[in-house]
Amino acid sequence: MKKIFALxxxxxxxxxxxxxxxxSGNSEKTVYRSLHGSDVSTLNYLNTTSTGNMGIPANCxxxxxxxxxxxxxxxxxxxxxxxxxxxxxxxxxxRQDAKWYNNKGEAVANVTAHDFVTxxxxxxxxxxxxxxxxxxxxxxxxxxxxxxxxxxxxVGVRAVDDYTLxxxxxxxxSYFLTCLxxxxxxxxxxxxxxxxxxxxxxxxxxxxxxxxxxxxxxxxQYNQLLYCGAYYLSEYLPGESYSMLxxxxxxxxxxxYITAIQSTYxxxxxxxxxxxxxxxxxxxxxxxxxxxxxxxxxxxxxGYVHPDRIMPDYSYFFSFNFDPQxxxxxxxxxxxxxxxxxxxxxxxxxxxxxxxxxxxxxxxNAETLLQNTITPENFCAAGxxxxxxxxxxxxxxxxxxxxxxxxxxELAKQYRDAAITELTAEGATFPIKVLxxxxxxxxxxxxxxxxxxxxxxxxxxxxxxxxxVEQGPTQNFLSEVRRSGKxxxxxxxxxxxxxxxxxxxxxxxxxxxxxxxxxxxxxxETMALVEEYYAMVDEANAIVDADKxxxxxxxxxxxxxxxxxxxxxxPFGVSGGYSASYLNPFEGQYAxxxxxxxxxxxxxxxxxxxxxxxFNAALEQWQKDRASSAK
Numbered sequence: 001m002k003k004i005f006a007l008x009x010x011x012x013x014x015x016x017x018x019x020x021x022x023x024s025g026n027s028e029k030t031v032y033r034s035l036h037g038s039d040v041s042t043l044n045y046l047n048t049t050s051t052g053n054m055g056i057p058a059n060c061x062x063x064x065x066x067x068x069x070x071x072x073x074x075x076x077x078x079x080x081x082x083x084x085x086x087x088x089x090x091x092x093x094x095r096q097d098a099k100w101y102n103n104k105g106e107a108v109a110n111v112t113a114h115d116f117v118t119x120x121x122x123x124x125x126x127x128x129x130x131x132x133x134x135x136x137x138x139x140x141x142x143x144x145x146x147x148x149x150x151x152x153x154x155v156g157v158r159a160v161d162d163y164t165l166x167x168x169x170x171x172x173x174s175y176f177l178t179c180l181x182x183x184x185x186x187x188x189x190x191x192x193x194x195x196x197x198x199x200x201x202x203x204x205x206x207x208x209x210x211x212x213x214x215x216x217x218x219x220x221q222y223n224q225l226l227y228c229g230a231y232y233l234s235e236y237l238p239g240e241s242y243s244m245l246x247x248x249x250x251x252x253x254x255x256x257y258i259t260a261i262q263s264t265y266x267x268x269x270x271x272x273x274x275x276x277x278x279x280x281x282x283x284x285x286x287x288x289x290x291x292x293x294x295x296x297x298x299x300x301x302x303g304y305v306h307p308d309r310i311m312p313d314y315s316y317f318f319s320f321n322f323d324p325q326x327x328x329x330x331x332x333x334x335x336x337x338x339x340x341x342x343x344x345x346x347x348x349x350x351x352x353x354x355x356x357x358x359x360x361x362x363x364x365n366a367e368t369l370l371q372n373t374i375t376p377e378n379f380c381a382a383g384x385x386x387x388x389x390x391x392x393x394x395x396x397x398x399x400x401x402x403x404x405x406x407x408x409x410e411l412a413k414q415y416r417d418a419a420i421t422e423l424t425a426e427g428a429t430f431p432i433k434v435l436x437x438x439x440x441x442x443x444x445x446x447x448x449x450x451x452x453x454x455x456x457x458x459x460x461x462x463x464x465x466x467x468x469v470e471q472g473p474t475q476n477f478l479s480e481v482r483r484s485g486k487x488x489x490x491x492x493x494x495x496x497x498x499x500x501x502x503x504x505x506x507x508x509x510x511x512x513x514x515x516x517x518x519x520x521x522x523x524x525e526t527m528a529l530v531e532e533y534y535a536m537v538d539e540a541n542a543i544v545d546a547d548k549x550x551x552x553x554x555x556x557x558x559x560x561x562x563x564x565x566x567x568x569x570x571p572f573g574v575s576g577g578y579s580a581s582y583l584n585p586f587e588g589q590y591a592x593x594x595x596x597x598x599x600x601x602x603x604x605x606x607x608x609x610x611x612x613x614x615f616n617a618a619l620e621q622w623q624k625d626r627a628s629s630a631k
Contacts (some may be wrong), residue, residue, distance in 0.1 A: 029605045030177040030259040032583075034284040035276070039239055039267035043225060043561060044220045046184040047128040047308055051598070054110055054183055056236075057246055058228040058598035059261065061186045064092055064116075064165070065177060069602065070622070070629045073177055077111060077187070077228070078165070087172035087544060097251045098253070100189050100226040103233055107382035108191070111228050113159035115187035116517070120157040122193070124185040125202075126214040129620045130184040136497050137179035138169045172544035173502035174552065181594030182343040187228065193217070195224040196260040206401050230601045240265055257604045274580065278304065283582040283605060287363050288443075290576035296364075296612065303608075305366050306615035308577040311574065312376035313592035315504060318352070318492045318570040320345060322526065325485035328445035330435045335488050337428040340523035343419035345567035346430070348465075351553065353455050354572060356403040360451055361444035362576050367403040369573045374560055378623075383550035384631035390557040395566055406570070408461055416460050431466040435488040438469065439477040445472070445491070447535060485512040492516075495533045496593050501556035505537050509563065518568060523606060529566050532557060582606045586622045 002177065038052040045057035045500065057277035064078040078092040098111040103553045115506045124145045142154030142410035156168030169176065179185070196216040205213070222236035230252070231244040245263040266272060270286040277285035278301070286307055287295070295301040320339050324332040338344045358366040371377065373388045380387050396403035420430070436453065438445040446469075453467040467489075472481045481487055492515055494508040518530050540555030563569050579585075587603045589596040608619070 002129070003446035008395040027284045029582075029607075030257065030606075031262065032258050032260070032283045032600065032605060033262045034282055035266050035269035035273045035286075036263050037267055039265050040236075040242070043220055043222060043233075043236070044214075044218045047126070047214060047218060048183060049129045054595055055263075055598050056233055056242065056244065057183060057186065057229075059231045059600055060229045060233050062098065062111075062229045063181045063186055064094075064526045065180055066599075066601075067181075067589045067591045069587055069590055070626045072592050072629060073377075081177075087546075088169045090167045090169070090176060091160070092167075094165060095251060096163055097227055099249070099250070100191075100228050101232050101247055102226060103235075104251070105232050105234070105245065106578050107249065108226055109189065111189075111399045112162045114162070114164040115189050115331050116165050116185075117157055117159050118190050118193060119184060119186060119188045120155065121152045121202075122188070122214075122217075124152060124155060125210050128214075131184045133179050133182045133184060133497065137167075138171055138173040138331070140168045140170050140457075141467070147393070149355050154432070158376070171495055171506060174546060174549065175498045175502070175542050178499035178591070178593060179497070181307075181591065181596060183595070189226045192220070192224065192226050196220055230599075231261065252601070253558055254602050258600050261600060265318045277580050285580040286547050286580040287580050289364075289576075289578060291362065295580075303611040305578055305580045306523075306610050306612040307368070308579050309619070310368060310378070310574055311597065312379035312496070314493050314495045314575060315371065315376050316491060316509075316572040316574065317374055317481075318572055319487075319490050319492045319508075320518075320568070321485055321487050321490070321516055323433075323520035323592065324488060326435050326487065327617075329624040331429075331433050332394050334428055334432065337426050338419075338432045339425060339488070340521060340564060341423055341426070342421055343415045343422060343524075346454070347412050347415035347419055347460060348396065348434075349412075349567040349570050350406055350408045350415060351456050351459050352452060352570065353407050354570075355402055355407065356455060357448050357451055358573055360448045369576045370403050371571050371573045372403075372405040373564070374494075374508075374569065374571050375501050377554075379504075379628075380499050381630040382553045382554065385428060385550075386627075386630070387553050387557065388555060392434065392554075392557050392561040393564075396507060396561060396623055412459060416464055420464065427539075431462060431464055434465050434487070435486075436467050436469050437472040437481050437487050437490060440471050440474055440483075441477070450493075453595075485517060500554060500589070501560070502537075502541055505540070505556055505559055509533070509569070516569065527561075530591070533562055536562060536565055580609060582609055584610055584618060586618045 039055055040056065042048055042053055043056065045054065045061060047055065062077050066074050068074050077094055077098050077233055079095045081090060081092045083090050094113055098113060099107045100109045102108055120234045124134060124142060127146055131146060141150040141154045143157055144150035145152060158336050160166050164488060165194040171511045186400045190199060222233045227233065230247060230250050232247050233242060234245045235243040241264040246256050246259045250256060273282055273285035274287060274291060274384050276282045292305050295305045299552055322339055324335050326332055355366055355370055360372050361367060375387055377386060398411055399405055436449050438449045447468045453469050457465060457467055470480040482492060494504060513518045521527055536559035539551060543552040543555060564571065582605050583603050584606060589599050589602060
């Protein structure tokens with residue numbers, strides 16, 4: 001700890017000589033300092049999906065494309081691209097002024113198309129963490145290679161020449177470009193591979209030898225890596241700190257305003273960073289919602305904190321479990337009868353006060369976080385309209401008084417009464433036991449469940465439902481509870497992979513999902529709904545022409561609305577939070593998938609922290625600009 005403290009002090013002293021401390025009003029400050037509470041576990045960006053691990057490569061490496069601050073795709077290492085008349089062959093023309101640099105910022109070699117082929121071969125050969133994105137992008141034979149049924153020379157990734165890269169797809173993929181900013185799609189020089197193993201002889205490697213090579217690459221040192229991004233990693237001390245410096249020879253250096261990024265590891269970062277931030281020793285701090293509330297009530301601190309930018313990268317929703325695997329004490333067979341009754345599901349659907357539940361964790365920002373669709377706002381747009389603005393969703397609303405479109409006490413009681421009649425005839429017994437687990441490691445989840453228990457039982461009656469709030473395990477909650485089907489009702493979430501409604505339509509609700517298991521229902525009426533939904537998704541996904549994007553999205557909206565209309569799932573919202581920062585988040589690159597929001601390129605360090613008032617004004621302007629851009 002003394003060594004870490006000494007290092008932090010040294011960093012602060014050095015940076016003080018470069019730029020004044022936070023709050024000084026110095027508009028020329030260009031050094032950004034922060035703490036990270038989770039240590040970086042690997043520098044191998046081809047084999048990780050961890051946000052903590054991707055912070056460095058997101059800034060030190062470059063991809064074929066990047067995004068502007070409104071979410072529009074821009075050229076990156078690729079100057080231009082095209083797709084052939086079959087919509088299967090994508091060709092990227094690479095810039096010839098991009099180079100590989102070492103940890104001293106010295107140019108080593110040119111970045112070529114072969115470097116992308118190298119990355120693809122490695123990722124698919126070892127089934128790297130994000131290799132599944134080659135499948136999601138529909139790249140020819142990627143799935144077959146991952147399952148051991150094809151070799152890399154059969155995969156649709158090849159270098160036509162040094163500066164022409166070609167991808168061949170299995171079938172047309174309208175969202176292909178948005179798959180390309182995951183770690184495994186970044187280039188890696190063969191020289192880097194050679195630094196950790198006998199890369200030239202990989203053709204004869206066994207599975208065990210590939211695994212051994214991958215382990216060596218996972219342990220690569222920062223001075224063995226080459227960098228082609230806006231920054232290079234000038235120093236990396238595992239368990240202590242890292243420093244990234246602006247690459248003054250970077251091809252797009254004029255859009256890089258922060259010259260140095262310093263991050264120090266401290267497992268107590270969330271505890272100590274606020275005070276360091278207030279003392280001007282950091283440009284960023286972790287702020288809990290409780291702390292944010294306290295700061296906002298303090299005239300001296302109110303201007304130092306603002307809500308987080310809402311990202312539609314994860315969507316939260318309540319899942320009904322159609323294949324219960326919980327203990328007999330919770331009456332799984334009785335639950336099966338209940339959950340397959342649409343009136344019962346609708347009594348819960350319209351009975352939960354979602355806005356009240358959201359206020360448990362964030363009373364100041366609840367209406368912003370609450371969503372009435374599974375696919376969140378600002379995720380994708382076509383024809384000048386955000387996906388969530390399609391008329392089919394508006395028609396589902398039964399409550400226009402608040403942001404919660406579905407909460408209606410009288411309607412919930414009507415569905416309850418109808419369900420009682422039908423369930424009694426089917427042999428169900430009351431009250432219906434509803435097992436509602438929560439993860440004790442997630443802040444406020446227990447209080448949220450207790451709120452729902454009291455609110456829903458108070459509305460519908462304890463003679464109708466008995467909501468059993470149960471603490472789940474502290475370890476492996478997903479595998480032990482959700483994936484094992486040990487719940488009746490559960491707040492679940494899904495993270496998007498690319499810019500298309502398919503990611504939310506097929507991911508959590510597909511025929512092999514581990515969410516609500518609706519495809520395992522034994523009830524004919526439920527299965528008819530499930531089959532109709534899958535047919536609607538297939539029909540929507542068959543619309544692949546680039547000029548029919550609005551038609552495609554409208555078809556997916558119909559499918560999603562169908563799920564909601566029949567109360568197969570209950571939308572909840574997105575996650576939020578608060579930040580104390582000298583950055584304007586609306587300057588940064590925007591995309592709710594890939595590495596865009598981890599990048600510092602394009603951002604300035606503000607003269608003073610952004611307040612909530614300034615944040616809201618900037619958000620409003622950003623929304624207007626994004627809407628105009630979508631048109």
